[in-house]
Amino acid sequence: MAVTDHVDLPTFIEGVKKRNPGQPEFVQAVQEVAEDIYDFIEDKEHYHSEQILRRIAEPDRIISFRVCWEDDNGNVRVQRGYRVQNNNAIGPYKGGIRFHPSVTESVLKFLAFEQTFKNALTGLPMGGGKGGANFNPKGKSDREVMRFCQSFMTELYRHVGADVDVPAGDIGVGGREIGYMFGQYKRITNQFTGVLTGKGLEYGGSLIRPEATGYGAVYFLLNMLKTRGEDLVGKTAVISGSGNVATHAAEKIVQSGGKVLTLSDSQGFIHDPDGITQEKIDWVKAHKTKRRGRIQDYVSEYKGATFTAGKTPWGVPCDVALPCATQNELLGDDARLLVKNGCKAVSEGANMPTDLEGVHVFKDARILYAPGKAANAGGVAVSGLEMSQNSERRSWKEAELQQLLLDIMEGIHTSCLTYGGVAGEPGYTDYVRGANIAGFKKVADAMLAYGVV
Numbered sequence: 001m002a003v004t005d006h007v008d009l010p011t012f013i014e015g016v017k018k019r020n021p022g023q024p025e026f027v028q029a030v031q032e033v034a035e036d037i038y039d040f041i042e043d044k045e046h047y048h049s050e051q052i053l054r055r056i057a058e059p060d061r062i063i064s065f066r067v068c069w070e071d072d073n074g075n076v077r078v079q080r081g082y083r084v085q086n087n088n089a090i091g092p093y094k095g096g097i098r099f100h101p102s103v104t105e106s107v108l109k110f111l112a113f114e115q116t117f118k119n120a121l122t123g124l125p126m127g128g129g130k131g132g133a134n135f136n137p138k139g140k141s142d143r144e145v146m147r148f149c150q151s152f153m154t155e156l157y158r159h160v161g162a163d164v165d166v167p168a169g170d171i172g173v174g175g176r177e178i179g180y181m182f183g184q185y186k187r188i189t190n191q192f193t194g195v196l197t198g199k200g201l202e203y204g205g206s207l208i209r210p211e212a213t214g215y216g217a218v219y220f221l222l223n224m225l226k227t228r229g230e231d232l233v234g235k236t237a238v239i240s241g242s243g244n245v246a247t248h249a250a251e252k253i254v255q256s257g258g259k260v261l262t263l264s265d266s267q268g269f270i271h272d273p274d275g276i277t278q279e280k281i282d283w284v285k286a287h288k289t290k291r292r293g294r295i296q297d298y299v300s301e302y303k304g305a306t307f308t309a310g311k312t313p314w315g316v317p318c319d320v321a322l323p324c325a326t327q328n329e330l331l332g333d334d335a336r337l338l339v340k341n342g343c344k345a346v347s348e349g350a351n352m353p354t355d356l357e358g359v360h361v362f363k364d365a366r367i368l369y370a371p372g373k374a375a376n377a378g379g380v381a382v383s384g385l386e387m388s389q390n391s392e393r394r395s396w397k398e399a400e401l402q403q404l405l406l407d408i409m410e411g412i413h414t415s416c417l418t419y420g421g422v423a424g425e426p427g428y429t430d431y432v433r434g435a436n437i438a439g440f441k442k443v444a445d446a447m448l449a450y451g452v453v
């Protein structure tokens, strides 16, 4: 009998669950993609006989390692580090590093899997990977963070390289951490290469990389609104998170004529009915990246704003919503509440912020809904442009990069339109389906070209 992955979808998902016990985030990400891909490859037997989906959902390799470091009191501390190299069919592994206590193998596997499709959507030659550690930079001194980053890179350096695997930032990893890791890589290997992106401008970083993910998510939102003859002028936005992605998304919403009502962190959310202006966003950026404080401090600075502890901001009525904090932060009931309150569009700055139930609520309501792998691809796209600049040993001008980011986000939107049509509903686009199929097709066709490897 022929061996194939052409079993029905529930049987395929059961297999994924069995092979990945105790990894709910990874199973969730595979299920969301498989729901669309199954339909697309129904009559394309070669994808089944070559077991392409099964192979994409099995990382090329997972590296797990001990990270020992010494805190300021001389105590020995031990963390677990990882790099998940999911798929390099279309280019070197590429994807961020996350330092957060919630990091597990399941979380990094889901992120590396999503990254594979996202990177394909950008049109740039990048495979998918992700890494991190269960290290919490919050409350640590700069020296402690430095020692941790150096120790992390002391193992990671042997698995990465400018043409092998190029990590970048993610939650808990910004310019400071990238600097410490790049410095350690250079020190160990004696090579100055583009092994990381998100670097400082003085040592090979790209202009607009810090802004790119948040700005890109708003460009994607504008592309979606345009299909309905709308824009952001006068519209209200609810945003979660208050880190790199959230603050830059807020900035671009304001620049586009919208009003931002909320920001959040893991302790709760702030609601500012007067609108979070550019001056207030600058305060939040400095508070988070320099003073390393909490979002609740906003209400002491700006009267009229309120802080709600332990809650997400989805109950605040809005025209558009941008989840920009973390995975599974917007659940089925939150999605229902947003739709009930008149939310017209959701653009995901974070990776997989909406759970499977929420995804179905947005799809069923036929609102404009962009999944993270399409909407937040601007960050990794500019990382890809940073790789090109490093290879050329040049730095491109800001105007050129801004235009490329706009073009890439528009291109991803067009790919979603191409593959996201729904039979019998002209004018409606299922962006989740569009992104999944467009991303899958490119990676799958490259894998087919290589034969069985």
Ligand SMILES: NC(=O)C1=CN([C@@H]2O[C@H](COP(=O)(O)OP(=O)(O)OC[C@H]3O[C@@H](n4cnc5c(N)ncnc54)[C@H](O)[C@@H]3O)[C@@H](O)[C@H]2O)C=CC1
Pocket (backbone or CB within 6 Å): 169, 170, 171, 172, 173, 213, 241, 242, 243, 244, 245, 246, 264, 265, 266, 267, 324, 325, 326, 327, 329, 349, 350, 351, 376, 377, 379, 380
């Ligand atoms: N930095 C980048 O270029 C990209 C980031 N992303 C995704 O965007 C999201 C945010 O990442 P960044 O802004 O880079 O990280 P960051 O470290 O700058 O900010 C993370 C924010 O999320 C909040 N947060 C973390 N865990 C939370 C929780 N359990 N509940 C509520 N809030 C929580 C933090 O308080 C912080 O405000 C993540 O899902 C990340 O994977 C996606 C594409 C690129």
Ligand SMILES: O=C(O)CCC(=O)C(=O)O
Pocket (backbone or CB within 6 Å): 094, 095, 096, 097, 115, 118, 166, 167, 168, 169, 170, 197, 351, 376, 377, 379, 380, 381, 383
């Ligand atoms: O810039 C990069 O390489 C990675 C960005 C990232 O981690 C993501 O897109 O989720």
